[in-house]
Amino acid sequence: MEPIELPDLKLLQLFDLLYDVRSVTRVAEQLGQSQPTISIWLGRLRAHLQDPLFIRTPSGMAPTPQADALIGPCREILESLRRFAAWEIAFDPSTAKRRFRICMTDASHITLLPRMLAHVRAQAPGVRLDAARIDGNTERALESGEADLAIGHVPWLGGGIYQQQLYMQDWVCLTNRSHPRLRAKLSRKQYCAEGHVAIAAGTGAQLLEQALLREHIERDVVLELPGFLGLGSIIKTTDLIATLPRNIGETLARVNDVAVHPCPFPVDRFAVRQHWHARYHHEAGNRWLRSVVAQLFGNAS
Incomplete structure (x- = not known):
């Protein structure tokens, strides 16, 4: 026929x-x-x-x-x-049963994930969130649907990836409030003279390294950590300095009662964005998740 x-x-x-x-x-x-x-x-x-x-x-x-x-x-x-x-598969967060996987740094686990979780539990009790690492497989995971979003500073993501800027990050330093040699304001001279904790991870770490080279500053690194876990406690109990993005720095300072100082030398700011693949641009569940992220963190300081 x-x-x-x-x-x-x-x-x-x-x-x-x-x-x-x-x-x-x-x-x-x-x-x-x-x-x-x-x-x-x-x-x-x-x-x-x-x-x-x-x-x-x-x-x-x-x-x-x-x-x-x-x-x-x-x-x-x-x-x-x-x-x-006009067809769109409906996504009702109040009744949906679904898992969303979000690629993010361990800093975002501390700064963003708690607020996301609280919002999702209140608005979408049947939705499960999985946090995954940002790494070399992130682009493939977004394309395949294994991951729904990536949140952070991920400039290497290639074509077919949409992005939305959430907020800009500058840099701060954390110190013990009772540091024996520091005044209220951290100077460049004091920064160069003290011991430091270096964080190997973090999507903005390369910007800090570039700034240190540009400013001819060689830190006395006493301790290097793979991530931010435990950093607040270390700063609170030592005389070391940590240099890190403002969002994670201020969060750790509140939790651990340590001091926050403006970074005493210029480090390039960077944008934190959410990223998703073009294949899922119109998918209703992905759109809902992106709207939640934009609502919670868009234009955050």
């Missing part, structure tokens, strides 16, 4: 409109086409359906019995196409 060939969408729209207005001139105006173009389209439709469809009369273009029989199926097709174009 040979497949049925349907007329072009524009021909179906022409048929539907002409059946109502009974005037080629008015159809041309409403479709934004010239009258000769509409006449050509009508000729194609007549040839396709092997019927005149409309006969010119003193009162306008009168439909033939074949046109009367076809107008119903034509409008059903057009309505189905309209529904198809």
Whole structure:
């Protein structure tokens, strides 16, 4: 059995409109086409359906019995196409049962994840959140759907990835409030003279290293950590200095009651963004998750 060939969408729209207005001139105006173009389209439709469809009369273009029989199926097709174009699988957070995986740094586990979790538990009790690392597999995970979002400073993500800026990050230093040699303001001279904790991880760490080289500052690194876990306690119980992005720095300072100082030399700021793959740009659940992130963290200081 040979497949049925349907007329072009524009021909179906022409048929539907002409059946109502009974005037080629008015159809041309409403479709934004010239009258000769509409006449050509009508000729194609007549040839396709092997019927005149409309006969010119003193009162306008009168439909033939074949046109009367076809107008119903034509409008059903057009309505189905309209529904198809507007189709979106509904996502109701209050009833949804779904897992979302979000790639983020361990700093975001401390600064962003608690607020996200509280919001999701209140608005979407059936939704589960999984936190994953940002690494060399992040782009592939976003493309495959293994991960839904990546949040952070991830400038190496390639094509096919959408992004939305959430906030800008500058840099601060953390010290013990009772540091024996520091005044209220941390100076560059004091920074260079003291011992430091270095954080190997963090998507902005390279910016700090570039600034240290540019400013000809060589830190006396006493301790290097793979991440931010335990950093607050170390600063609180030693005379070491940690240099880190403001969001994680201020969070650790509040939790551990340590001092926050402006970084005494310039370090490039960087944008924290959420990233998602183009394949899931219109997917309703992904859109909801992105809206939650933008609502919670967009334009955060």
